[in-house]
Amino acid sequence: MLKALEIALFGIGILSAGFFLWAAYVSKNENEPFAFRKFINLGLLVFFLSFLIAMSHNILLISIVLAILLSLIIIGLLLLLPFEKKHNYKLAVPSSQIDERDTMFSRRELKGGTEVYEKYYSANKEFQKPDDEFRVLPGLLNPKSSQYNPIHFASAAASFQAVEVFYNEAEVEVKAETKLEVEAEEVSKYIKSWAKKLGAIDCGITLLKDYHVYSYGGRRERRDKQYQAKHKFGIAFTVEMDKAMVDAAPKASIVMESAQQYLESGKIAIQLANFIRNLGYEARAHIDGNYEVVCPLVARDAGLGEIGRMGLLMTPMKGPRVRIGVVTTNIPLVVDEPKPQFSVIDFCTICKKCAESCPSNAISFNDMEEIDGVKRWKINQEACFTLWCKLGTDCGRCVSVCPYSHEDNVLHNIVRKGIKNNYIFRRLALKMDDIIYGRQPVSKEIPENLEI
Ligand code: SF4
Ligand code: SF4
Structure with a gap:
């Protein structure tokens, strides 16, 4: 015995x-x-x-x-088996459209002394002081910023410049003279498979609602243009950001990777939009710097994830470590069901790792609050963007430290399964993540092969 x-x-x-x-x-x-x-x-x-x-x-x-x-x-x-506490969580449906002119990238374009500057700040006095504060800072990819590296910044700029080459292709007339008759189910399946073949990790389709679309354009020649959902469908897809590049955030690798994945998602969006136009149907690609839609909301409603504490789309296998591309269109499609994820909301409620690691304290530590009629978290976009203007990069510490951002492999997928299924496992997994990876994981070095 x-x-x-x-x-x-x-x-x-x-x-x-x-x-x-x-x-x-x-x-x-x-x-x-x-x-x-x-x-x-x-x-x-x-x-x-x-x-x-x-x-x-x-x-x-x-x-x-x-x-x-x-x-x-x-x-x-x-603890891997399903066990959930009672809740009545539903997807929050915004009651109004977001005005792109209020976003930081639009506000950044305003130059002091111009008519458009005066007009905007006389209507939005509360933004003038914080905005004038970031305006005197070096700014993104600026040689005077703290994370400046001439080679890495030039690489990121090259990716952004390549995205701009696509701007003229984002919204063009339908090329084909006749419409090809298509089966909604078949073409939806094809678009998803092809998007993945082109490099997307996931792809979904939603009915386009007004709240998916900016009320007014805010950037470049789109400024003051009024929008409503003019297409019936939104196709959303995600592309992965390289973990090693993200983990060195806020060093220059993060802005290189963001720019590169904006380019990859932009390229796929342009290809999908052109494909649809070639079949005779209207389509618009929404790419970095040229969006008419709020990508995280379209992607969420297309079933690609949930919106978490840091206001980003949390995908099931890569968390927030993705970029989103969207194509809006009138080709007949079959829509996907949104997948409200209480597990993400519950995990974000207890985790707060992004909030603790955020160098500008832009992420809330509170539970979700009612904002514009919708229960959600909202980051302090002024504080976040002001930090970017000091760093010269898009920071990204929050994305790097998020437990959902771990690699997509067997070890982490077992944990993901438990987090999704089980209320108690979630609490245990958070403690384990803190012990194994640290409560405030430190920034890593830029991948060796890119060091210079
Ligand atoms: S770090 Fe934690 S709180 Fe922040 S988004 Fe990720 S899971 Fe949610
Ligand atoms: S990008 Fe940086 S500053 Fe902005 S919310 Fe994330 S951690 Fe905070």
């Missing part, structure tokens, strides 16, 4: 240690040295403790430790 218990304890010890060593290996490949050390220590601790206790030949001690280990394993497995 004693022999059997010793073997069982030693076997479970080896299995548990094996799990931690595998997790350490995964962490090493993810360039997570902090997590690597933690998993190695845990693995060795479990191995030696189970070995020492098994060798003690004390039947009572061995039985107790075995019972504890088995209970922990069973509880761990049970």
Whole structure:
């Protein structure tokens, strides 16, 4: 009997240690040295403790430790099963359209002393002081900013310049003379598959509502143009941002990666829009700097994710570590159901890791609040953008530290499953994330092959 218990304890010890060593290996490949050390220590601790206790030949001690280990394993497995607290969470539907002129990128375009500047700030006096404060700072990709690196900033600028090449292709007339008769189901399936073939990680379709569309354009020649949903459908898709580039945020790699993924999503949007026009139907590509729609809302309603504490789309497998592209169109399509994710809202309510890591305190620590008739979180966009103007990059610390941003692999997907399914697992996973990755993970170095 004693022999059997010793073997069982030693076997479970080896299995548990094996799990931690595998997790350490995964962490090493993810360039997570902090997590690597933690998993190695845990693995060795479990191995030696189970070995020492098994060798003690004390039947009572061995039985107790075995019972504890088995209970922990069973509880761990049970916590992956669905268990949710009662809630009445529904997707928040905005009651009005967002005015693009109020966004920071539109406000950045206003030059002191011009008629448009005077007009805007006489109607929005509360914005003038904070905006004049960021105007005297160096600004994005500026040589005087704190994260300046001539090579990396030139690379990011090159990606943004390539996006601008697409501007004239975003909204053009239908090219085909006749409309090809299409089956909504087939063409929807085709568009999703092709978007993924072109580099998207997910793609969904929603009915376009007025609240998806800016009330007024705010940038360049679109300023003061009034908008309403002129197409019936919105096709939204996401592209992944490279984890290593994001993890070095707020260093220059973050703005390089943002710019590059704006380019990738812009390219896919232009291809999809041209494809649809070639079939004889209207389509508009919405790309960086040239949006008529609020991309996170379109993507959320197309079933691609949920909006979290930092106001970004939280996708199931990459969290906020994505960029979004949208095409609006009148081609017949089949829409996807939005997928309200209480688990994301619940996790964001307890997590607050982004808020703690935000260098400008732009992210709220509070629970969701009623803002313009909708319960949600709202970031302080002035504080966030003012920091960008000092850094010269788009910061991105919040995206980097978010537990949902971990790599899409077996280890993290087991945790994602538990977080999605189980109210208790969520609380446990947050504690584990804090222990393994740190409550405020530090910024990593720019990937070696890009160092200069
Ligand atoms: S860091 Fe935490 S609170 Fe912030 S968005 Fe991610 S999960 Fe939500
Ligand atoms: S980008 Fe930076 S400043 Fe802006 S909310 Fe995220 S962490 Fe805060």
